[in-house]
Amino acid sequence: MEGQELPYVLVDCIGGKHGVYEDHVEFLEKHFRLITMKEYLENKKFLSEKIRAVYMWYHKPVINKELLQSLPNLKIVASSGVGIDHLDLNLLSSYGVKLSNTPFVVSTDSADLGVALMLASSRRLVEGHQMAVSPDTEYFPADWLGAELSGATLGIVGMGTIGYKVAERAKAFEMKILYHNRNQRNKEEESAVGAIYCKKIDDLLHQSDFVLLSVNLTPQTHKLIGKRELELMKPTATLINISRGLVVDQDALVEALQNKVIKAAALDVTYPEPLPRDHPLLKLKNVIITPHIGSATKKTRRLMMENMVESIQAGLTGLPIPNEVSL
Amino acid sequence: ISLCGLSHGTMGGGELPGLLVNEIGGRHGILHSHLAFLKKHFYLITMKDFLESKEHMSKKVQAIYLWWHKPVIDRELLQSLPNLKVIANSGVGMDHLDLKLIASFGVKMANAPHAVSTSTADTGMALLLASARRLVEGCHIAISSGTEHCEADFLGVEVTGATLGIIGMGRIGYKIALRAKAFEMKILYHNRTRRKEQEEQAVGATYCEKIDNLLQQADFVMVVVSLTPQTRKLIGKREMELMKPTATLINISRGAVIDQEALVTALQTGTIRAAALDVTYPEPLPRLDHTLLKLKNIIITPHLGIKTDKATYMITEEAVENILAALNGVPMPSEVLPS
Numbered sequence A: 001m002e003g004q005e006l007p008y009v010l011v012d013c014i015g016g017k018h019g020v021y022e023d024h025v026e027f028l029e030k031h032f033r034l035i036t037m038k039e040y041l042e043n044k045k046f047l048s049e050k051i052r053a054v055y056m057w058y059h060k061p062v063i064n065k066e067l068l069q070s071l072p073n074l075k076i077v078a079s080s081g082v083g084i085d086h087l088d089l090n091l092l093s094s095y096g097v098k099l100s101n102t103p104f105v106v107s108t109d110s111a112d113l114g115v116a117l118m119l120a121s122s123r124r125l126v127e128g129h130q131m132a133v134s135p136d137t138e139y140f141p142a143d144w145l146g147a148e149l150s151g152a153t154l155g156i157v158g159m160g161t162i163g164y165k166v167a168e169r170a171k172a173f174e175m176k177i178l179y180h181n182r183n184q185r186n187k188e189e190e191s192a193v194g195a196i197y198c199k200k201i202d203d204l205l206h207q208s209d210f211v212l213l214s215v216n217l218t219p220q221t222h223k224l225i226g227k228r229e230l231e232l233m234k235p236t237a238t239l240i241n242i243s244r245g246l247v248v249d250q251d252a253l254v255e256a257l258q259n260k261v262i263k264a265a266a267l268d269v270t271y272p273e274p275l276p277r278d279h280p281l282l283k284l285k286n287v288i289i290t291p292h293i294g295s296a297t298k299k300t301r302r303l304m305m306e307n308m309v310e311s312i313q314a315g316l317t318g319l320p321i322p323n324e325v326s327l
Numbered sequence B: 001i002s003l004c005g006l007s008h009g010t011m012g013g014g015e016l017p018g019l020l021v022n023e024i025g026g027r028h029g030i031l032h033s034h035l036a037f038l039k040k041h042f043y044l045i046t047m048k049d050f051l052e053s054k055e056h057m058s059k060k061v062q063a064i065y066l067w068w069h070k071p072v073i074d075r076e077l078l079q080s081l082p083n084l085k086v087i088a089n090s091g092v093g094m095d096h097l098d099l100k101l102i103a104s105f106g107v108k109m110a111n112a113p114h115a116v117s118t119s120t121a122d123t124g125m126a127l128l129l130a131s132a133r134r135l136v137e138g139c140h141i142a143i144s145s146g147t148e149h150c151e152a153d154f155l156g157v158e159v160t161g162a163t164l165g166i167i168g169m170g171r172i173g174y175k176i177a178l179r180a181k182a183f184e185m186k187i188l189y190h191n192r193t194r195r196k197e198q199e200e201q202a203v204g205a206t207y208c209e210k211i212d213n214l215l216q217q218a219d220f221v222m223v224v225v226s227l228t229p230q231t232r233k234l235i236g237k238r239e240m241e242l243m244k245p246t247a248t249l250i251n252i253s254r255g256a257v258i259d260q261e262a263l264v265t266a267l268q269t270g271t272i273r274a275a276a277l278d279v280t281y282p283e284p285l286p287r288l289d290h291t292l293l294k295l296k297n298i299i300i301t302p303h304l305g306i307k308t309d310k311a312t313y314m315i316t317e318e319a320v321e322n323i324l325a326a327l328n329g330v331p332m333p334s335e336v337l338p339s
Helices: A022-031 A037-044 A044-050 A064-069 A091-092 A107-122 A124-131 A161-172 A187-192 A201-207 A227-232 A250-258 A298-317 B032-042 B045-050 B053-058 B075-079 B099-104 B113-132 B135-143 B172-184 B195-202 B212-218 B237-242 B260-268 B309-327
Strands: A008-011 A033-036 A053-058 A074-081 A098-101 A153-157 A176-178 A195-197 A208-212 A238-240 A264-267 A288-291 B018-021 B043-046 B061-066 B087-088 B108-110 B164-169 B186-190 B205-207 B220-221 B249-250 B275-276 B298-301
Touching: A008 A037, A022 A033, A033 A037, A033 B032, A037 A044, A037 A161, A044 A053, A064 A091, A074 A298, A091 A098, A098 A298, A107 A124, A107 A161, A107 A208, A107 A238, A107 A264, A107 A288, A107 B113, A107 B135, A124 B113, A124 B135, A153 A161, A153 A201, A161 A176, A161 A187, A161 B087, A161 B172, A161 B205, A187 A195, A201 A227, A227 A250, A250 A264, A288 B135, B018 B045, B032 B043, B032 B309, B043 B045, B045 B053, B061 B309, B075 B099, B087 B309, B099 B108, B108 B309, B113 B135, B113 B172, B113 B220, B113 B249, B113 B275, B113 B298, B113 B309, B164 B172, B164 B212, B164 B275, B172 B195, B186 B212, B195 B205, B212 B237, B237 B260, B260 B275
Parallel strands: A008 A033, A008 A053, A053 A074, A074 A098, A153 A176, A153 A208, A176 A195, A208 A238, A238 A264, A264 A288, B018 B043, B018 B061, B061 B087, B087 B108, B164 B186, B164 B220, B186 B205, B220 B249, B249 B275, B275 B298
Antiparallel strands: none
């Protein structure tokens, strides 16, 4: 429409370690007038009325009551990624602000990383690399071995989009697949990946060589895996977490790993991120930690950005919002 | 693997046939967990035992079981073992052996192709995924004392939907294709001979008669060939320059298949994005001043290929099956003939 101004969208910052990616800016600026928090704070009086959407990248800017109160024309918050545990949904709802996330675009990368962690842990890839490059290494010992994936049992806790994609991949490694979920999947879906439903999580924990967590963080899944669950696992089992740090009782996990209650863990997520530098998890030999890179590929992040633009545009024009999160 | 009906070879007096091994335990020796099984079928003689009482031992040795390429098989050894019938290699690669020399002494040879394929294919996929997602680098950042914040801009490349080029579509290469298919990867392959149509269709693989076509299109190039005079330095400067600058090279075959110096240059200049090597030449690489060890965009693993409890045990089982067949004069399941 002629002479129409681009909608004003609030972002935390551009570039640097946490900001909106520099190479996304061109695309974003085709559709929006981006306002950084710095700009906003410098010119609150004028900008507060103009801002109609928040582009939340990597959980920033933080949405609190103060911010919502000062943005009377805010219609929608678009949050990057699938997790929404960092948002107060009731608060947003009370201000009539809509919310969107990016649930599907992250799923293949997250599933890929889940399998990557499982392979890296079982074959001791990180340890092996350290040995291969260490200045002290003279030879590779013949009795230095890992564990095989084929024929092993994978227990998937949370068989949503991501969990199912993990199952599809694990099947090709000739793994036996068990799963635990709020609801059982239908027969075709189960037989396509050869997955067996475990109504009780205990059954899954007893039998699995690898336990992979791919649930959302909700009050029900908070500390889902604690001392009791870890003790139900095999002493030769590995825990893989690609959901949220708080799904696992971290202190109980440290103890379980130190006392060989379970064999190993591979975590893409912790609480907090990053862990304090003196945290025991950082020192354990049988732990692999990655810095929350579940969806960290160039392509996926670009798709996320494009999805978010779409959601904001729909939210601002009153059309049905793709990837809307019901509040 | 069924060992029924194959008893130990006869040596008079019901003595078990002598099996020469390099050492038991230690750096490169036969795994302790395999001993009970081996001792059921053979009288084990270590190189140390052999060298200490050559006259007595030399006639007893009917078979040799190579573990991690040792003991070294040379003319001198072959000449001193008049009753040697068979040499079984742990693993599938035979490039460390002079096949013609061994055959000239009337000694049969076997490798263990079945036992290695799954765990080696898994190793290939583990390296592909770790490299694509920068797992080792990420792990380092996650535990590094200098890390204060999460970096939003730490990015890797996608595996799902990417193009995988498999060079060498034997048993191991094919198992890699089966795995890659589950990641919705587009699969190209280059091989001496083309696979059957059904085999291609089962994994959705497209044959590239010219290796150049594969190199130009692949996001991931996985090298899974045997080392032969034809495959030595198969991937050199020219091949790496044909690859995409965003591509990753993965080697799970033998170090000598890749021109290592050319690889260093390619990685330093961004000719290719990254590499992941389970094998190098030599192994381990010399510590002093070897550039490969210091590059950021490389993952090197200590020849993990078959290093699992399961695979190593299956290798020994496969070797024993072959040895017993040779000693009993029946066809060997995986005999290797000098070509």
